[in-house]
Amino acid sequence: MRRPTLEAVAARAGVSRATVSRVVNGSDTVNPEIRATVLRAVEELGYVPNSAARSLVTQRTGSIGLVVSEPPARVFSDDPFFSQVIRTVSQELEAVDRQVVLMMPSSPAGQARVERYVAGGHVDGVILLSQHGADPLPAALLRTGVPVVSHGRPVSTARPPYCDADNTGGARAAVQHLLSRGRRRIATISGPPDMSAALDRLAGYRELLSDSGRRSLAAIGDFTRESGAAAMSQLLEDDPDLDAVFAASDLMAIGALYTLRKSGRRVPEDVAVVGFDDIDAARFTDPPLTTVRQPIAEVAKTIVQMLVDGVDDKADPVIFPTDLIVRDST
Amino acid sequence: MRRPTLEAVAARAGVSRATVSRVVNGSDTVNPEIRATVLRAVEELGYVPNSAARSLVTQRTGSIGLVVSEPPARVFSDDPFFSQVIRTVSQELEAVDRQVVLMMPSSPAGQARVERYVAGGHVDGVILLSQHGADPLPAALLRTGVPVVSHGRPVSTARPPYCDADNTGGARAAVQHLLSRGRRRIATISGPPDMSAALDRLAGYRELLSDSGRRSLAAIGDFTRESGAAAMSQLLEDDPDLDAVFAASDLMAIGALYTLRKSGRRVPEDVAVVGFDDIDAARFTDPPLTTVRQPIAEVAKTIVQMLVDGVDDKADPVIFPTDLIVRDST
DNA sequence: ATTCTCTGCGAGAGCGCTCTCTCAGCCAAC
């Protein structure tokens, strides 16, 4: 048994296909009586429009691609920031009746697949998440002519419009807070240097320290707990007397707490720790983590809006301020 | 400028549309020379098949719906288990060249949307994640005739085929471990009673305790840290002398650790704690968490396989064993 | 030489929908 078509509904309602189409698509040039008859027929037959046929003629699909470019290392770490973003973006898209096609290419073949898919006109727009410097995908996607918006400042040569949190400002606020607590040797655990969020947070840290005439001390992580723990070890080796650390993600801060605990240091008495993101876990660490909160929902909302409004290729970026959340780790 | 069509490629290669179609779809009844010519034309024009047109005639779309039914409370908590599952499922689907359409209905309207979408033939199959007892969606989806597979034992009256971890066995192993460590008053923090994973883990806990003639003591959570912390408080009130707790999720175990710490109890000296899931965070708690690992990747792989193979509506469920990972919290 | 397979390509219908164009019918205006 096949699904009913427009034709079937038209026959049942005793009108033409065109009229049924008008009713289904909400045209206002239809006689209310006929409209009612058609709607009844739709109801009785359980008619649901075939989207393939529709998008074949309209050239639009009603779905948006959400492309998450993340190498396996971090993909398999369970960073809640991702799921938060994916969730909010998805929610916002559903609110405007768009479908979300999730794509997480983890190999060059996967990237080629995504590129083909987008070029094939399967989606009306693309949201880029978690871009890395060397990634050729953004440029490729821009070339397809499909609207692209980036979540987070793009770092590749391709420059799609984007929306982001004020990473630099957030880092400055974190360091400022540590200074105001009387900390003198403030180190940082930075994220991967091919990601803009990591670069911007590092820049904010450096700016403020050099403004206040202090030396900076950085170790590089990749936003995961493991890397945070390792980076913390290295920092302690480089400067056993450090009294504060600003981690560019909560996960890395958690790793740092772990290492500090193992090294016998107390937090915050010996070393103060600030994270970034304000994930749920930050409230449950020992001690609860001071961190910088980003407005995930606002960013998601804005990105969806940009895409739905048909954003200009070189529209100005939208940047949201962050909040410092002070807990017991500082 | 429009995208090139089959027709254009055919013209360029000097063959018919049918032949180009054959080449593109990998038919083997094409002369190698002609095939090469066609492929060259495809390359030169940058031809990408239009999927709307294709699925209009084939009646298949190449995409699979991933439906996550979760009320806002937990959606906004950042449970890494979800992202793990979504990630692995998505990876497996990409491996078999299927698209992932992510749907997270958070309201009745959203559910209706999902139902319409699936009934509309937009997806070739549906994967259900995180089902709750009262949810009418699974039954509605089954009625559409589209293949449905559930991740986790379904708890509603609708009974799609499913794949799951051995939750009962995992819980038994956890409790057995606590008993073997000499613990006598073993409490549990259970998940929401409308979810099968919660019910099965609770059942495993109860079975083993009653087998060994011990009393059980349960508090109910909802798989989040907050609820774990609250449940732990209640358990301590109910029985201040308890010496072990089995939490039905790592997140709740983390909440329990938090409450235990605040109550001045040492883990594992005073109270031993076991979690479930083995999320990344379990290795970084203080102390690192003993937990039950589920084979997330295997489950994902199996589900995708079931869907791709065109699973029978009443196929037997597939259950994977779990592993007890012993760390310092017991 | 004739018939009979068999291989490989082209012709053409049709998937279900939208949208333009046309036209019937009605009322107002002259």
Add this chain to the structure above:
DNA sequence: GTTGGCTGAGAGAGCGCTCTCGCAGAGAAT
């Protein structure tokens, strides 16, 4: 009574693809 505008419905042409069917031509069998 005739014309003109206007509203609302139908006819029909495609959107780009797949797939069945038919047919040409090569080679094998008689």
